[in-house]
Amino acid sequence: MKILDALNQAFSKYPQVVEAKSRVAYGGACGSYCEEASISFFNDSCTLFPCKTFEDVFEALNQGKADYGVVPIENSSTGSIAVVYDLLSRYQYYIVGEEEIRVRxxxxxxxxxxxxxxxxxxxxxxxxxxxxxxxxxxxxxxxxxxxxxxxxxxxxxxxxxxxxxxxxxxxxxxxxxxxxxxENINFSQTNVTRFVIISRELKLFNKPTCVSIAFHLPHRPGSLFEVIGIFSVFSLNLSKIESRPLANHNWEYLFFINFTGNISQNTLTTLLPIIAEKTDYFQFLGYYPQFIEKGPTV
Amino acid sequence: MKILDALNQAFSKYPQVVEAKSRVAYGGACGSYCEEASISFFNDSCTLFPCKTFEDVFEALNQGKADYGVVPIENSSTGSIAVVYDLLSRYQYYIVGEEEIRVRxxxxxxxxxxxxxxxxxxxxxxxxxxxxxxxxxxxxxxxxxxxxxxxxxxxxxxxxxxxxxxxxxxxxxxxxxxxxxxENINFSQTNVTRFVIISRELKLFNKPTCVSIAFHLPHRPGSLFEVIGIFSVFSLNLSKIESRPLANHNWEYLFFINFTGNISQNTLTTLLPIIAEKTDYFQFLGYYPQFIEKGPTV
Missing domain, CATH: 3.40.190.10 (Periplasmic binding protein-like II)
Incomplete structure (x- = not known):
């Protein structure tokens, strides 16, 4: 199984760190919340540059112009950034980290x-x-x-x-x-945007806590119930579920799930093939440290 | 339970029909796909009028200016219309029907x-x-x-x-x-938008097949698994699951679920209180006939 090879290889290099002088492509322009997230995640030796659209960020990785990309994935008030989910499934890159920025x-x-x-x-x-x-x-x-x-x-x-x-x-x-x-004209005063750090290679940075996967289910009653049951069996917390329509398959969905809990290399290499078996299509998106509040963003 | 009263009352009037000369508020302008959906759903005696935003459609119902509203809820290529889900939960109106329009x-x-x-x-x-x-x-x-x-x-x-x-x-x-x-510049040649017909009152039109509900789950592992298990027990098909963030509760979600199957008055009056009991917040959105293809839209 290709996923297991990539995962075992990543574990053999654990923990990896952001390489000095990495090139980072972020969505938006100078002054965007996405740039703030990039500054917060990467160290001073890295070079940050803006991309007009989120697809341009993925293309910068694709063309080897960037080592990492930074895109928003969800806002606490208005929800998921649909296009980013679609790009994650289309480009098959990995999530290696996340960052949160308070929106004011x-x-x-x-x-x-x-x-x-x-x-x-x-x-x-x-x-x-x-x-x-x-x-x-x-x-x-x-x-x-x-x-x-x-x-x-x-x-x-x-x-x-x-x-x-x-x-x-x-x-x-x-x-x-x-x-x-x-000032502060957003209606929710706890308005936060979550960003993901993406890479072409699977990398495990220090103390990963969250796993992201995507899958498509076979057409029979109870198929979602079965998959969600797996997380229950392993006592894992399902922290997020998102569904996106499959292009050219009306009213069929790709599910995106985040789960957290007591996750070891063994748990993952046991769990992922079980999920892959119960689904029509399976994508492992990454295993990464969740954002930890570092104090107010200025 | 208020929902059961509303439901039993609606069943006592079953099947209801669209009243002649109903006033219908739709989103967009003359020539919008939403107007096409309204023309397709309502008969000639009804008066249709456009509203600039989807919230204006809900407000037209709220102010008694319209008997029905028509808003898009999902596109087969690009996914859910997030703002409409938020309006459904905020205004607590009912879905009484749906319509699909092919996007060209x-x-x-x-x-x-x-x-x-x-x-x-x-x-x-x-x-x-x-x-x-x-x-x-x-x-x-x-x-x-x-x-x-x-x-x-x-x-x-x-x-x-x-x-x-x-x-x-x-x-x-x-x-x-x-x-x-x-012409036909959309990338998916099976691009369809699904619209919902909303009403301030719960109404059961002829041959309802789909139930829509919304709920918020208590914070403990397995709570989603338990609720999804209920549908499995009753042999119902979960046809759609959507999560929307709760305003002012970061990373907590309101789930929207559609289910279909062999649904009687008895099933519903048994099932809904069970779901309500296992959730922190429960909203019954409606029981309505699903769209049936009527041939190509011109």
Whole structure:
């Protein structure tokens, strides 16, 4: 079984560390939350560079231009980033780590602009939905979805018109020299985005705690019940379940599952073939340390 | 139990029908796929009217301006419409029916425009992701996300500039008098969107086959396994599972499940209290006829 070979090889090198001078591709622009996650995860010797779309991050790995990629996978208020799940299944790369960044959206505008002069707001669609309650108090503002919060801030800075604003981070405001018209406008004050660190090779960094897998189930009643039963038998915690439609198979789903618990090399090499046997398609996505809060992100 | 009262009352009136002259609020604009779904589900005596956002559809019901609402819930290629799941849980309305519409995106532009003159494309973000392969062949086009495919078509028609195009349905092109520069540009040729018909009251239309529920699980290993086991015991098919994060509870999820099978009034009144007992929070979303293919949508 190819997965077991890769896993045993990774265990033989355990624990691996991020190589000095690694090249890291992240989603968005300078000033994006994704860049913040990259700065937080990687050390100073690494070179970070932005990619316009999340697919561009995977392509940077594919073309050997990057050693690691950083993409958001889930927001605590608005949920999974569907396109990233699809890219994980399409490119078959590994998750080697995760990072969490607290989202604190600001309304940013060129110097001289006021809440009264604004009539157009640019942001990522999730930026709008996370700030919906604030935006509801300005029903006449036109919300124009943009690629990314930081790219929206850069665009508003470039246009330099007092009727335009962006929803992005405080840091993006500083980078693009915009004024903060309103701070912490996201409705949930515990709004957190989770990012994954991806690599073409399976690597086991120090103290991995979480396993991510993807699978497709055969069409018979109880097939999901059977697979979920395996985790119960091994006393593992199912911490996340996500389903994504299979392209060209209407209403058939690829399941993504995270599980945690007392996981040894033995547990994994026993467990994974059992799951693979009960599923039509099986993908091992990685075994990595979960994010541990390091104090507030500035 | 309130759910059982509502359910028994609905069974006492079974089968209900759509009342003549019902008022129907749908998401998007004239020419949207959502309008197509509404036309297909409701009879000629009903009055259909568009709402700019999906939340506006729920608000139209809340304010008594509409008897039914129609919103998309899932696309076969790009997955669930997250915001609609959140609205279903927030407004506590019922699903009384479903409809499916085959998505056939076109590239629409004002008369005189050509593929060479285009440099800006407007559509819903799902319109872009569903047409990604086509768009990849025009890397210099700027894709500008918009509220809705039909509103994007209306906007491009209003601007009437040869460098602007919209991705929307053929029908939207006819309504807004735009030319078709490319047809069937969605990557999956079996691209289907599923819509739900919502109502403030629980109603049972003829031959219901699918039950939708939502629940939140207590924090202990095996809790999902126990609930999924219930469906196995009753020999019911779990046809869909979706998880959405709970607002203000990081990494806790609300599960949405659809199940089908041999479901009687007795099964439901036995089953639902068992599920309610094993969950922290339980919501019965409806029992409704699943969509049956009526032949190709024009």
């Amino acid at each position: 959206h600001c309304l940013l505008a060129p110097k001289g602009a006021t809440l009264e002069s604004i009539d157009e707001v640019y942001s990522h669609p999730q930026g709008f939905s996370q700030s919906q309650e604030f935006l509801n108090t300005y029903p006449n503002w036109k919300c124009i979805p943009y690629f990314n919060t930081a790219i929206a801030a850069a665009y508003v800075a470039e246009k330099n018109e007092p009727h335009m604003a962006a929803i992005a981070s405080k840091r993006a405001g500083e980078i693009y020299d915009l004024e903060i018209l309103a | 995106h076109c590239l629409l532009a004002p008369k005189g425009a050509t593929l060479e003159s285009i440099d800006e494309v407007y559509s819903h973000p799902q319109g872009f992701s569903q047409s990604q392969e086509f768009l990849n062949t025009y890397p210099n086009w700027k894709c500008i996300p918009y509220f809705n495919t039909a509103i994007a078509a209306a906007y491009v028609a209003e601007k009437n500039e040869p460098h602007m195009a919209a991705i929307a349905s053929k029908r939207a092109g006819e309504i807004y008098d735009l030319e078709i520069l490319a």
